[in-house]
Amino acid sequence: MHFFKLFVKRFARHVKLFPRNNPSQLLNRKHLKKYKKNVFLKFLPISTSNKRYYSHKFDYSRDSKSIYKVILGAALSGSLFVYLLRSVKVVPGEYKKGLPDYTIEEVAKHKTRDTRVWVTFHKGVYDITDYLNVHPGGADILMMAAGGPLDPYWEIYTQHLIDSTYVILEKYRIGNLKLSPPTPKKVCYAPPAGLPFDNEPTRDPRLIPVTERPFNGGPKSSLLVEDFHTPNDIFYIRNHLPVPRVSAEDFKLTIDVEGAGSKTFNLDEIKQLPHRTVTITAQCGGLRRQEMTDKLRKDTQGVKWEINGVGNATWTGVALIDALKAAGYNESTHTDLEHLQFTSYHSAGGPYVTGIPIHKVLNPKNNIMLCWEMNGQELTPDHGYPLRIIVPGVIGARWVKQIEKIEVRKEECQSHWHQQLYKYFGPHVTLDNVDYSSLSPVQDLPVMSAILSPSDQETVVISGNKLPVKGFAYSGGGNKIVRVEVSNNKGKTWMPAKLVHTGSDPVPYHFTWALWSCDVPTDGKRCIEIWVKATDSACNVQPENWEHIYNIRGVACTAFHKIRVNLK
């Protein structure tokens, strides 16, 4: 029996269930009924021979060939679900012994600040009155759930379905929900009125969703190596919220300079400032987060990007510093205003709010801009129509789209997005001991490279004994990629890749990626492991392994990219 338990524990670690639309959400038994076949079964088998392991995804509703593996996996896991579910670190809304029970009717009486604001989630009852004013999406949106269940809202605002939110939620726990009829299930999964994603833009079918709502996704990575400038249709899309729909006619941008008043511009007024068109690479701060999570088998927070959350485009707009000056900002006198705060237009989920330090903005050569064109075309709503910010060399999370307000201020932005989502902690920091105030938010991107073609585990037919390998490399902060190296023998020797496309701007104003290619000798093997690493103009290099850079937020996922390719 002891052996059996050990086996169960071990197996539970390697098989997890996810809804197809949101692979970051672990399922419990209740969900299974709802999602039925719409589920990923994820194996993380360990290859003990070489102590490395590989991730395989089987979609049993679609992939008929893998159905037998799935049946086998399901049979094995059948009675083990209890153990499996216990492996989830934080189980929000679980029944807690020793707390009082409340009926739905009792909860419904607590709808205002005067009576205290209560909500439910699964079987939990929470008094969130004290949290209202610090809710990143604002108090108003949260008040929509007052006296009732959070569940239907979080079904839509799926960004809440992460451990760090659960930890916060459980701090406000006051009781258990008494499950007398009518059962909360019926209430839970009805879509809430007035909060739809039904105004979302149409997207190119080549964009593979990482999450559906809000939409995040990018193309098959091999599409990225074709052009130095990534076509707009397949340019990765990163949304923290539903897409705000703003017309060019209605658009207004307010720039507020602390202590010196504010000025509001319409789009034509912004376009009257001096134009510039520049080529700049955009990269998501969570790039390769899925890989870090898989390789270390340790959870990370945030959208689980693979290697396709990156792209390169020309951008047309005006220098942000010109707009700030037009609004009354004066570098010589406003020396105490060291921070910028960017607020997007509100979508159903409220505005997205973050910021950057002002220092780089003051140098126009850093090309921090307000843009309305991307690769010569008008921005689409997914990319920030009608006006967005770009911050070259800095993580995409600061490139606020549908910009409605810019504040020049003394204090750094205090939004949840800014103070929690993108901070680079050390491996010793856990969700239990994290102190978000101990670090500044990530701005500049580190040196990075990845293989975009072929994919990991792909089977490639080659003629001759060379495998063409292609990819990208990029470094933030205005640094340039000076070298990309590839190894076919796990780093024993390295061969230089050819830098096929690089930008021509000089350091420290170099903000474009390098696309590279390398014909890798296969030495007659049927399966080949390929590593890549890049070096930038500041001599910074990528770390070899994941273990020393693990961090709970899953940022700066820069370890050597290592893939296996089967050859035919």
Place this chain on the structure above:
Amino acid sequence: MHFFKLFVKRFARHVKLFPRNNPSQLLNRKHLKKYKKNVFLKFLPISTSNKRYYSHKFDYSRDSKSIYKVILGAALSGSLFVYLLRSVKVVPGEYKKGLPDYTIEEVAKHKTRDTRVWVTFHKGVYDITDYLNVHPGGADILMMAAGGPLDPYWEIYTQHLIDSTYVILEKYRIGNLKLSPPTPKKVCYAPPAGLPFDNEPTRDPRLIPVTERPFNGGPKSSLLVEDFHTPNDIFYIRNHLPVPRVSAEDFKLTIDVEGAGSKTFNLDEIKQLPHRTVTITAQCGGLRRQEMTDKLRKDTQGVKWEINGVGNATWTGVALIDALKAAGYNESTHTDLEHLQFTSYHSAGGPYVTGIPIHKVLNPKNNIMLCWEMNGQELTPDHGYPLRIIVPGVIGARWVKQIEKIEVRKEECQSHWHQQLYKYFGPHVTLDNVDYSSLSPVQDLPVMSAILSPSDQETVVISGNKLPVKGFAYSGGGNKIVRVEVSNNKGKTWMPAKLVHTGSDPVPYHFTWALWSCDVPTDGKRCIEIWVKATDSACNVQPENWEHIYNIRGVACTAFHKIRVNLK
């Protein structure tokens, strides 16, 4: 016999002989007579149990305790010297069969360009006429050896005693020196007239030489952790040549703007520009080169710095851009002049010449300066009296001392110092296939940290079960150190070090080091291995191991610093 040969080869790799004054110079038999006891015997024994190895130095003329080890080593190596010497890659001046023999008298006839310029080195005869114009120190200085031996000059200009110079020299080989009496030995080691190091400054005895002539050295590393500002007396000294002695009265700086003429300033005229005093860290581009060389048992070029070639000081001077403008440089019109070239005053060995791109100079916040004061005191000759350049965030090699000429020009500096000494090649590049023109010279420094106290292999008496560990961390390009982590279990877990001193300047204008400390649990062990790594504001991290960053020039030696400490 086969086994014996194998053993000999293996042993020869681990025992090498160096003159004490110049540990970078391998000795041959002839040298041994000269240096007699003034020699290091260097063991690099392999600990096969864990595949790591440690370097121990035994000075048999001084260290009586290790005399027995040395005798043992000498006895073992006795008859193996022939094999040992064969392990040197390039043996310059070795007798070469098939080449004609020339007497000293015959060589002496070739003293001018008309008759071709011949020189000798050891037993080699060389026609260097075609090399005269590309000699980094200039043709004139090289002509002093015309018709005679190079040996005495290279005794003084020891920077030539490296493989890369030997490779160049052997390209000009035309014959062997006929060793009829008088033997060249008598000529070889007489100090040449007119080229002395006899005008060198007096130095603090706490400075430990890495090379004596030219002088390079720094303090015992533990002295560096005491103060955020490193005292001038123990600030590391880096000389490529004998120190030029220039008085403030005679000093002149010429600034030449290509196509727009030049202007010459005396010191008072420079000091009339607006002053600034800033705190900036200086770091040698070859820091930890000895460690890379030792750990990989692979040769690197250049002075073998340990971890003490770094320091932090306040600097007083004027912005270089102000001086350029005063000389007629105009950013708006001189857009094609992208390079600066710095030429130092001539010493006996000629001027030191290198440069930087102009882009960062144009932004006064980068604090690229002409300085006359260091920590509030007048510069000493070793630090560039009366005027030097400082280039924050950039390797020390560009901080030209005793600056005599600055050129704003279209073309990058082509000096040997600039185009060969500090380039960061990949591990696949060797002295045989190196293409110096394939890379730009290193400017910005990568993220780095090291333990300054205790030292590797030191025995420390501790009370309690914590070992106090201290060190520095630094990142170039205006980045800030955001985290230093220490491990006492080879990276299985990491603990954060306390950042005791850091500068307060914001990124991207942060140019000071961080001094850190950490009380490391010793877990009752008698011997403890400690690792340290740093992370900078651009999320760049140090690489774990040396193997993937090996490079022939030994720059960017940034692997995790790992030391062993014995506890009592």
